[in-house]
Structure formats: structure tokens, C-alpha cells
Amino acid sequence: MAESICRVLRDGALEGEHAPALTIKDSIASPFGFHVFSHVLSQLSSFLFAGKSQSRGLVIVSFSRSPSFYLELLKSKGIDVVSSDKRIQILDCYSDPLGWKDRLIEAGSFTALSHESSVSSTAIVFKNVKYMDKLYNSIIELGRGLVGGGRNRFSVAIDSVDEMLRHASISSVASLLSNLRSHDQVSSVFWLLHSDLHEDRVTSVLEYLSSMVASLEPLHEPANGQRGDLEKFSLIEHNAKKGKFHARFKRRNGRVRLMSEEVRIEQSGINFTSLSSEGAVNQGLAPKVQFNLQLSEKELIDRANVVLPFEHQGNGKPIQIYDGRRSLVDSKQERPVAVTEKVQTNEDSGRGEIIYFRDSDDEMPDSDEDPDDDLDI
Amino acid sequence: MEQRYSNLLDEALGLDQTIEPWPLRGRIVAIEDQVETSGSFVLHHLLKRALSPNSSNVSIFIAFSQSFSHYDRVLRKLGCNLVTQRDNKRFFFLNMLKLQCPGGDGGITPEGGLIALYGKIHETISVLPEISRKNVTIIIDDLSLMEVAANGSSDYVLNFLHYCRTLTSEFDCSLVTLNHEDIYASADRPTFLLQMEYLADILIKAEPLATGLATDVHGQLTVMNKGINYGQDSSRNKISNFHFKVKENIVECFYPGSRG
Structure with a gap:
């Protein structure tokens, strides 16, 4: 199912339609959104490098991780961004999002240390995250730089809408995302959202803008009321490595398809398996006792x-x-x-x-x- | 005896194996405590480990809640002399007790104050010799008072924390913060607290026991060690839970029920 999401993003936009957009959302009870984001990102990049996708380039708008993190991530998947011809560009909203470093340099109390050259060739530092229109222009500019003009398309990945929402209003963020997906050179867009940091309406707005929603929920919901320390701990432990993964696809005619899977966080990364039956789940949660409860x-x-x-x-x-x-x-x-x-x-x-x-x-x-x-x- | 008791906390943090290179390198540790169970002892413990004689770690301590002499007294009981460490340029104390950002004309705006603080930290790190620049621990005590100093605006604090975070990826330093969980209890969306939990690589919660106060147990610690370092060792994802008792010059950590 995660594969079908990646396939839709790979196939890109149809002529005369908006680009497919994916919201990945999670909450603190099951905070694996970034794992899913990295998974989708690396899948899409490998499609891109194999020439299988509609898009010819990828712009990563990095708010929550440093550009070198993404270079490392893709390198570990066998994609060398730096040495290959330009397919991926990073818009670095991480290193200096508010221009503090510039202000300190002006005041003369700051000595910038030289960055690694490999990072600076693939990443452009953006210092004005408060202005969504400037951000939009930079994304489009970077994308055009990758694929050139004409009918070539590129994809956009935004690693944290939360950071954007902290600096700008929901309406300006929504208009940026909406402009991106309706731009005729954009092949697909996806972004990550921590839903519990915002009001419900913010989450709904972003879900309306997307044709697919991938949401992560804890496998075991905490029961209401007071629980013992040990039970609470075992619940946390259960949810620390596993979660429920729901994917919602909106078709053009308005039909909605919902699918569920189980995600597991393992050493090698993230794994998707079919959801185990409810009975097994209950059995797993029952405390281990000598006599038989079932x-x-x-x-x-x-x-x-x-x-x-x-x-x-x-x-x-x-x-x-x-x-x-x-x-x-x-x-x-x-x-x-x-x-x-x-x-x-x-x-x-x-x-x-x-x-x-x-x-x-x-x-x-x-x-x-x-x-x-x-x-x- | 000391070794055995402190080991549970060290084990949970990955400090029991090696101390050089510093295991918390490039990671963010968030400590959350409550009124009944102060989590500052975890802060003291980490500071002591960071300044231990067989590591080359440098600590930058940003103090909003206590004065230098307070920490000096506490750490002296734990067997660590802060004055010596300060003279050896391994301990940098930034006293923020007086930081007030009233805003308005003429005064320092909250943002300006925090930018200056960030500049100071950056300056401190960049003048360090190359070898110790890779092993810096930034400790903030505590975030709620920083919020107060920033005129109650958590956005400024989050911006500041973001810039501190860029330091963790730029210099591989570690960031340790303390915050109070229960002061956000009434808000239906404790955004600031949640932001911190998302940022943290290691989350340490100090809570009272659900069963109430006890004489030989002061509370429980839950340590969530999320390892999401791709490519490197991602095996660190583990959770531990144990009880603790804070004594005069030692903190005892033990599993629930393992002590009479």
C-alpha cells in the first residue's frame, strides 16, 4: 500500500489535472511520520534516478533536517546526489531560517565557519521563511533550474509543514501548497505534518489540498481513566516500534478508498506488513500470567x-x-x-x-x- | 555501590559503554519533570558525566533558574568541581537570571535577546580548539523560564531551539533541556511540549508514582531513546523505566520492586 502511494507519486500529474499531493501525518503517540517521509522520498528518488518517473527532478524543502542528513540518507539507499548529474536540489530552510546568522554577522559578533562544499553545491540556503511567496518563487526557480523550461516536470518534498505554520498563517501556507500542486511543471508534491501540534481545522485544510493522506496511529489506544505505571509503560513500549498505517486515496470522481497496514520500525528502516488480526493484538497486550485468560x-x-x-x-x-x-x-x-x-x-x-x-x-x-x-x- | 546504582540511567542513555566519543553527540535530550519530582538531578548527572576527567567534553550551561554557586554546591557533592572546570575552560556558565526582554523602544526585544544568546553560544564553540569543538554539550535549565524571559512567547524559544539544533548538526554537539510537564497540563494542546518531544532524540520523564508518595522511592524515570540515525547504528531505539531515590550525593536507580 505504501508502494501504491509511491506509484501514484511516480506516475505524476495527468494532463489538465492537478499534481497528486500526499499528506503524511502522525501524532506523538505514533511519531513515525518522518520514517514514512524518508521512505517515500528515497523510493521516489530511486524511481527518478532509474528514469521511471514522470518527474525529471526533485526539490527537497528541508525545514527539520539538515541538507547533509538528506545526502546521507540517499547515499545509504545507493543514490549519490552529489556526483550524479543534477537531479535533486535542496532548499535549505534549516540552517538559517530567520536570518539570525546574517544579523549577527552584521553586528560583528559572528564568525561563520565554512560549510562542506558538497552540501553547498546541492543546497541553497533560504533565510526568509516568513514570506511564503518568496519561498514559493524559490521552489519553482530551483525546480526550473533542474528540469529546464518546457514540459518537463519536477516533484517537491516538504519535510515539515509545522515549521511553515509556525512562521506563517494557515491561509498563506495553504495557498503555497495549492499553487504548487496546480503549477503545470510540478509532477507531485508531498509533505509531513504532526497533526497534534495544530487545531483540527488546520489538519482538515491540508487534507483537502491533498489527493492522498497517509496517517499513522498507535496500535493500542490508551484506555481512558487512571492506569497503573506498569500498564502505561507497557503501552508505550508496544507503540514505540509499531503503528497502524492508514492510506486514503481520493479519486477524481470523488470516490475514497481507505487501506490499512501495520508499520514496524526496524534496524534497516521502516517495514510495512498487513495488519495482524485484532485477536492477536489483544492477546499480545494481555499481561503474561500463569493461568489462561482466553x-x-x-x-x-x-x-x-x-x-x-x-x-x-x-x-x-x-x-x-x-x-x-x-x-x-x-x-x-x-x-x-x-x-x-x-x-x-x-x-x-x-x-x-x-x-x-x-x-x-x-x-x-x-x-x-x-x-x-x-x-x- | 555507586557504579551499580547510577548504571541504570547511564545504560538507558548509552553512557555505560563508552564516554569517548561522547555517546550523546549530535543528539537532543529533553527532560520533563513535574512539581513533585524534580528532574534537575538528571541534569546534574549528565553534567557530571560530561565533565568527567576521562572525557574531553566541554559544557555550556545556560542557567535561567539558579546561580552558579548553587550548581557548584550540588556538583561538588557529586564529586565534580565546577570552579576548576571553569578555569580549565571546560565549563562555560552563561548566567541568564537577569535576562529580561521587556520589548518596546530602546530595550532589547525578546527576539534580540535570544539572537544575542545564540551568538554567544556560537562564539564560545567556534573559539574552542578543534578537538573539543566536536564534544560540546549545551545544557538549558530550564525552558519554561526561558519562555518567561522571552515575554511568554514560545515561538521565540522554539526559534532559538531551532538554532541550537543547527549547532547539533553543524558541530555534532548535544543539547540537553529541562522543562516542566505539568505547567502545560491545562492547555488542550500543549504545543510547546509536543514540539520538544518531536525534536528530542532522547526523552526523559520524571514522574511521581501513580500510587502516591513513598519514603524509599522518590519517583520513576522513563527514558525513551529513539535512534533514527539512518545509515549509522539505528539499533538504539529502546525504552526503559525504573524508580529512583535522590540522596545527598548520589541518585539510586533501581527496577520497580527490586528493593525492599
Whole structure:
């Protein structure tokens, strides 16, 4: 399913349609959004380098990681950005987003250290993140620089919409994203969002702008109310390496398709597997005890077959309801009869039953009499 | 005895194996505590480890909450002399108790004050000799008071933290911050706290026990060590949880139920 997301981004925009846009959203309970983002980014870059994608270039707008991080990431996937001909450009909104370094240099209290040359050849530092229109122009300029004019298209990856929203209003961010996806040289756009940092309406706005939403949720939701320390800890531990991954595709005609998978964070990176059944999930969460909390299949069937003593049996036989009074009077004669009757009903194959013998006659049966009426109060 | 007890915390932070190169290099450690259980002892512990004689680590301490003599007394009990370390240029103390950013004309704006602070940190790091420049720990005590100094604007603090973060990728230094969880409890979206949790590579929470106060347990620590370093060792993703007891010159850490 994560593959189908990457395929849609690879295939890019249809003639006369907006470019496909993907929102990746997560929350602190399952903070694997960046893992998914890196996965999509590296998949798309390898399609790009293999010449399989519609886009001829990729612009990474990096807010939350340094450009050298992305170079390392892609290098570990076997893509050498620096030595290859220009396919990927990074717009560096990380190193100096507000121009503080410039201000300090002006004040004379700052000595900038030289950057590695490999980074500066693929990354352009952007120092004015408050102005979304300037940011938009820089992205388009970088993209055009990669693919040239004409009909060649490029993709845009934005690693944190949260940072943008911190510096600018939602309307200006939304207009930037909307302009990007409707630009006729953009092949696909995707961005990462931490949904719990914003109001719900912000998340909705961004979801409306995207044709696909990939959201991450914890596998186990914390139950309401107070929990013990140990339970809370085991819950955190369970959610630390796994999560639920939902993908929502919006078709052109408005049809929405929703799919779910399980993600696992492993040493080698992120792994997508089909969602394990709910039963296994519950079993995994139950505390490990020596006795069995769950019933086996056979035990479940047996339990379902038990006819409860006061249940209407409705099989034509007279209904025997033990009223407690009769046996007190003639228990000696009644008891064997009752037993033989039970044995008869037992012939119905496979049906469970409850046989009840009173321990002794000393035990007072239930009756309508008030047991306290001889008390002199 | 000392070794055994402090090891649980060190183990959780990856400080038990090696101290050189500094295991927290390039990482952000966020400590969150509550009124009942102060997390400052974790800060002291990290400072002590960073300044230990067999490492070449340099610490820059940005103090909003206490004066130098306070930290000096505490650390002296732990067996670390801050005055000597300061003279040896391994400990830089930036006293921010007086930092007030009232804004308005003439005065320093909140942003201006934080830019100047960032400039000072950058300056301190860049004049260090090459060898120790790679092993710098920046410690902020604490973020809520920084927010107060910035006129209550968490955006300025987040901008400042972002610039501190660029230092972690530029110089591979580590950033340790302390913040209080419960002062954000009433907000339905504790954005500032969440931002910090997203940023942090290691999150340490000091909480009281759910069962209430106890004499021999002062609280519990949950250490979430997220390792998302691609390409390098990404095996560090682990969570640990243990109880602690803060004593005069040592902090005892132990697993729940392992001590009478």
C-alpha cells in the first residue's frame, strides 16, 4: 500500500489535472511520520534516478533536517546526489531560517565557519521563511533550474509543514501548497505534518489540498481513566516500534478508498506488513500470567452449548422449574425422578447442562416465606 | 555501590559503554519533570558525566533558574568541581537570571535577546580548539523560564531551539533541556511540549508514582531513546523505566520492586 502511494507519486500529474499531493501525518503517540517521509522520498528518488518517473527532478524543502542528513540518507539507499548529474536540489530552510546568522554577522559578533562544499553545491540556503511567496518563487526557480523550461516536470518534498505554520498563517501556507500542486511543471508534491501540534481545522485544510493522506496511529489506544505505571509503560513500549498505517486515496470522481497496514520500525528502516488480526493484538497486550485468560475454540463451543437452568428450552417437553418449595416436602421421592429426567435430556447430543444437587436438607431453599418473621422486634 | 546504582540511567542513555566519543553527540535530550519530582538531578548527572576527567567534553550551561554557586554546591557533592572546570575552560556558565526582554523602544526585544544568546553560544564553540569543538554539550535549565524571559512567547524559544539544533548538526554537539510537564497540563494542546518531544532524540520523564508518595522511592524515570540515525547504528531505539531515590550525593536507580 505504501508502494501504491509511491506509484501514484511516480506516475505524476495527468494532463489538465492537478499534481497528486500526499499528506503524511502522525501524532506523538505514533511519531513515525518522518520514517514514512524518508521512505517515500528515497523510493521516489530511486524511481527518478532509474528514469521511471514522470518527474525529471526533485526539490527537497528541508525545514527539520539538515541538507547533509538528506545526502546521507540517499547515499545509504545507493543514490549519490552529489556526483550524479543534477537531479535533486535542496532548499535549505534549516540552517538559517530567520536570518539570525546574517544579523549577527552584521553586528560583528559572528564568525561563520565554512560549510562542506558538497552540501553547498546541492543546497541553497533560504533565510526568509516568513514570506511564503518568496519561498514559493524559490521552489519553482530551483525546480526550473533542474528540469529546464518546457514540459518537463519536477516533484517537491516538504519535510515539515509545522515549521511553515509556525512562521506563517494557515491561509498563506495553504495557498503555497495549492499553487504548487496546480503549477503545470510540478509532477507531485508531498509533505509531513504532526497533526497534534495544530487545531483540527488546520489538519482538515491540508487534507483537502491533498489527493492522498497517509496517517499513522498507535496500535493500542490508551484506555481512558487512571492506569497503573506498569500498564502505561507497557503501552508505550508496544507503540514505540509499531503503528497502524492508514492510506486514503481520493479519486477524481470523488470516490475514497481507505487501506490499512501495520508499520514496524526496524534496524534497516521502516517495514510495512498487513495488519495482524485484532485477536492477536489483544492477546499480545494481555499481561503474561500463569493461568489462561482466553478460551480455546472447543471451550467456546462448549460454553455456548450450556443450557442455563432457567432458560426456556422450547423443545416441547414440560418446563421444569425448580421452585425450591416442593423438594422440602417430598424431597425423598422427587430427587431420583429429577435425576432421571436430567439423564434423558442429556441424550440430545452435545448439549451442555447444569445439574444441581442440594448439598443437604439443612440448607434452606429459597421460598417466599420471610425468614425473619419469627423475630420479635 | 555507586557504579551499580547510577548504571541504570547511564545504560538507558548509552553512557555505560563508552564516554569517548561522547555517546550523546549530535543528539537532543529533553527532560520533563513535574512539581513533585524534580528532574534537575538528571541534569546534574549528565553534567557530571560530561565533565568527567576521562572525557574531553566541554559544557555550556545556560542557567535561567539558579546561580552558579548553587550548581557548584550540588556538583561538588557529586564529586565534580565546577570552579576548576571553569578555569580549565571546560565549563562555560552563561548566567541568564537577569535576562529580561521587556520589548518596546530602546530595550532589547525578546527576539534580540535570544539572537544575542545564540551568538554567544556560537562564539564560545567556534573559539574552542578543534578537538573539543566536536564534544560540546549545551545544557538549558530550564525552558519554561526561558519562555518567561522571552515575554511568554514560545515561538521565540522554539526559534532559538531551532538554532541550537543547527549547532547539533553543524558541530555534532548535544543539547540537553529541562522543562516542566505539568505547567502545560491545562492547555488542550500543549504545543510547546509536543514540539520538544518531536525534536528530542532522547526523552526523559520524571514522574511521581501513580500510587502516591513513598519514603524509599522518590519517583520513576522513563527514558525513551529513539535512534533514527539512518545509515549509522539505528539499533538504539529502546525504552526503559525504573524508580529512583535522590540522596545527598548520589541518585539510586533501581527496577520497580527490586528493593525492599
